[in-house]
Amino acid sequence: MYTTELQKTKAVAGTEDPDKLAAFEARVAADEFIEPKDWMPEAYRRTLTRQISQHAHSEIVGMLPEGNWITRAPSLRRKAILLAKVQDEAGHGLYLYSAAETLGTSREEMIEALHSGKAKYSTIFNYPTLTWADIGAIGWLVDGAAIMNQVPLQRTSYGPYARAMVRVCKEESFHQRQGYEIMMHLAAGTPEQKRMAQDALNRWWWPSLMMFGPPDADSPNTAQSMRWRIKRETNDELRQKFVDITVPQAEALGLSVPDPVLAWNEEKGGHDFGEIDWEEFYAVVRGEGPVAKERMKARRDAWEEGAWVREAAAAYAEKHARKAEAA
Amino acid sequence: MASLPPIDLPRGATGAGAFDALAEGGENNVLFGFLLRLGDDSLILGQRLSEWTGHAPSVEVDLSLANIALDLVGQATHFLNHAGEVEGKGRDGDALAFRRDVLDFRNCWLVEQPNGDFAQTMARQLLFSGWQKLLFQALLGSRDATVAAVAEKAVKEVTYHEELAAEWVIRLGDGTEESRRRMQDGLEWMWRFVPELFDMDPLAAFVAEHGLGADLAALRPAWDRRVRSVIEQATLRVPADQRPILGGRRGHHSEHLGHLLCTMQFLPRTYPDATW
Numbered sequence: 110m111y112t113t114e115l116q117k118t119k120a121v122a123g124t125e126d127p128d129k130l131a132a133f134e135a136r137v138a139a140d141e142f143i144e145p146k147d148w149m150p151e152a153y154r155r156t157l158t159r160q161i162s163q164h165a166h167s168e169i170v171g172m173l174p175e176g177n178w179i180t181r182a183p184s185l186r187r188k189a190i191l192l193a194k195v196q197d198e199a200g201h202g203l204y205l206y207s208a209a210e211t212l213g214t215s216r217e218e219m220i221e222a223l224h225s226g227k228a229k230y231s232t233i234f235n236y237p238t239l240t241w242a243d244i245g246a247i248g249w250l251v252d253g254a255a256i257m258n259q260v261p262l263q264r265t266s267y268g269p270y271a272r273a274m275v276r277v278c279k280e281e282s283f284h285q286r287q288g289y290e291i292m293m294h295l296a297a298g299t300p301e302q303k304r305m306a307q308d309a310l311n312r313w314w315w316p317s318l319m320m321f322g323p324p325d326a327d328s329p330n331t332a333q334s335m336r337w338r339i340k341r342e343t344n345d346e347l348r349q350k351f352v353d354i355t356v357p358q359a360e361a362l363g364l365s366v367p368d369p370v371l372a373w374n375e376e377k378g379g380h381d382f383g384e385i386d387w388e389e390f391y392a393v394v395r396g397e398g399p400v401a402k403e404r405m406k407a408r409r410d411a412w413e414e415g416a417w418v419r420e421a422a423a424a425y426a427e428k429h430a431r432k433a434e435a436a
Numbered sequence: 437m438a439s440l441p442p443i444d445l446p447r448g449a450t451g452a453g454a455f456d457a458l459a460e461g462g463e464n465n466v467l468f469g470f471l472l473r474l475g476d477d478s479l480i481l482g483q484r485l486s487e488w489t490g491h492a493p494s495v496e497v498d499l500s501l502a503n504i505a506l507d508l509v510g511q512a513t514h515f516l517n518h519a520g521e522v523e524g525k526g527r528d529g530d531a532l533a534f535r536r537d538v539l540d541f542r543n544c545w546l547v548e549q550p551n552g553d554f555a556q557t558m559a560r561q562l563l564f565s566g567w568q569k570l571l572f573q574a575l576l577g578s579r580d581a582t583v584a585a586v587a588e589k590a591v592k593e594v595t596y597h598e599e600l601a602a603e604w605v606i607r608l609g610d611g612t613e614e615s616r617r618r619m620q621d622g623l624e625w626m627w628r629f630v631p632e633l634f635d636m637d638p639l640a641a642f643v644a645e646h647g648l649g650a651d652l653a654a655l656r657p658a659w660d661r662r663v664r665s666v667i668e669q670a671t672l673r674v675p676a677d678q679r680p681i682l683g684g685r686r687g688h689h690s691e692h693l694g695h696l697l698c699t700m701q702f703l704p705r706t707y708p709d710a711t712w
């Protein structure tokens with residue numbers, strides 16, 4: 110997920126004032142929002158900064174695979190919808206950087222951390238968009254998975270993050286719908302279009318399931334994050350929900366999910382599904398995804414090539430602030 | 437309005453064989469041709485701007501460029517759908533956008549110019565949106581109800597485009613030494629395409645006379661005042677005028693347009709029987 114724990118935070122146990130800590134935990138347990146000026150444990154601040162900035166980076170890097178198709182969108186309507194969608198993602202990135210900044214890290218520092226490879230972003234954006242159907246699959250599956258993760262985060266304990274999620278969630282359902290609509294159109298289209306649609310589902314299915322992060326057994330910090338209401342459901346719970354909602358949607362499209370083990374399990378009231386290739390997941394987390402190098406290069410190039418613009422804007426603002434002062 | 441009789445226009449502003457003459461086999465349906473000019477300008481610039489998505493100097497700039505592109509694609513959709521109706525041959529906006537080749541595009545040279553750096557993109561935007569704003573203001577009174585209605589919505593959009601571009605031109609011109617040099621270069625690159633915007637060729641003259649279009653030449657003084665004042669505030673020089681480059685309005689373009697169309701039209705061209 111955009112917010113899956115892809116790095117560990119070092120423990121800073123035993124250094125907090127126990128009374129403050131107890132009061133803090135009581136507030137969180139009572140579902141109160143923590144605001145920027147409130148006292149918070151250092152580990153909470155660090156975990157949140159990492160999670161929110163990773164979420165912001167995911168929105169921004171996530172513009173690239175879809176941006177890859179804006180200039181080739183096959184109709185005026187599709188072009189307008191995709192532009193609007195990618196524009197929304199840029200807006201999500203902005204709200205999230207602002208939310209993270211309230212925890213005391215500047216946007217520049219966060220971007221620096223992304224470009225140096227220190228900060229992570231969702232593994233899903235390290236896969237290439239090969240055909241127009243990939244734009245459908247991303248909206249349907251990737252935005253679909255994002256919704257699953259973000260809806261509970263509207264009640265996350267940190268106020269600015271929760272409020273950012275409320276704004277983000279309003280737009281995500283439109284993203285998913287436009288993606289599914291592209292898939293519907295392709296699945297009902299010519300044989301070439303059906304082929305594109307099936308191939309896209311084949312390639313995006315497993316990476317979408319990986320978005321929810323490692324299995325609960327391998328997520329040692331989940332308990333802490335759940336107690337602090339930074340996370341509200343476990344990786345496996347969310348993944349199961351996603352599979353159960355998405356499989357019938359694939360059936361409605363007449364497409365087959367690339368998992369021979371997939372079957373409805375009456376007893377558990379959910380689907381059984383195959384083993385995820387966690388080795389692939391961890392490789393992608395390490396930066397070994399198929400187009401990870403391209404994604405990072407595109408972000409670094411945009412930043413470096415735009416440096417003179419940002420410097421000019423700062424120089425102009427300073428010049429005119431001085432003039433205004435002198436006047 | 438669709439019943440307006442086709443008229444035979446002279447083959448071009450200058451004689452046959454001139455670069456700015458009408459492309460061979462070009463249509464003579466005046467209202468259709470007029471709508472293509474409007475729609476193609478917006479479409480091609482929207483396409484150009486969308487190339488920036490994900491690669492702009494900051495997230496804020498990324499947002500504003502995508503926003504402008506989105507407005508322009510919306511305008512193009514209205515104008516080209518209307519053009520298709522007027523033509524009456526069963527083509528809609530998509531057919532016109534995705535199934536025509538260079539000789540049948542009617543946009544000006546300015547909009548098809550490559551983005552270059554951010555300064556070049558903003559130079560193009562200032563010159564074009566400044567013109568489009570005046571044009572759409574004039575088109576509010578068009579006798580073609582669709583044109584007037586689209587202009588009414590679009591005039592607000594392009595006023596914002598122009599303001600945003602003006603702000604950046606001023607900021608970059610009066611920013612650092614590097615941004616100043618780049619901004620001046622951007623203006624120098626784009627300036628030779630200005631005269632085409634105001635060119636009153638026979639089609640432009642006809643639609644103006646019949647209350648459909650605007651007297652483009654009459655827009656020039658207001659445009660000059662505004663653009664010169666922005667360039668002055670940016671502490672830059674107004675580039676020198678040169679021999680006008682014309683031809684875009686009659687299907688004769690720069691080399692850049694063909695490449696832009698290759699990308700834009702790839703899917704409908706590759707899968708001619710598919711709908712999307």
Ligand SMILES: [Fe+2]
Nearest residue numbers: 168197198201
């Ligand atoms: Fe998003």
Ligand SMILES: [Fe+2]
Nearest residue numbers: 198252281284
């Ligand atoms: Fe989204």
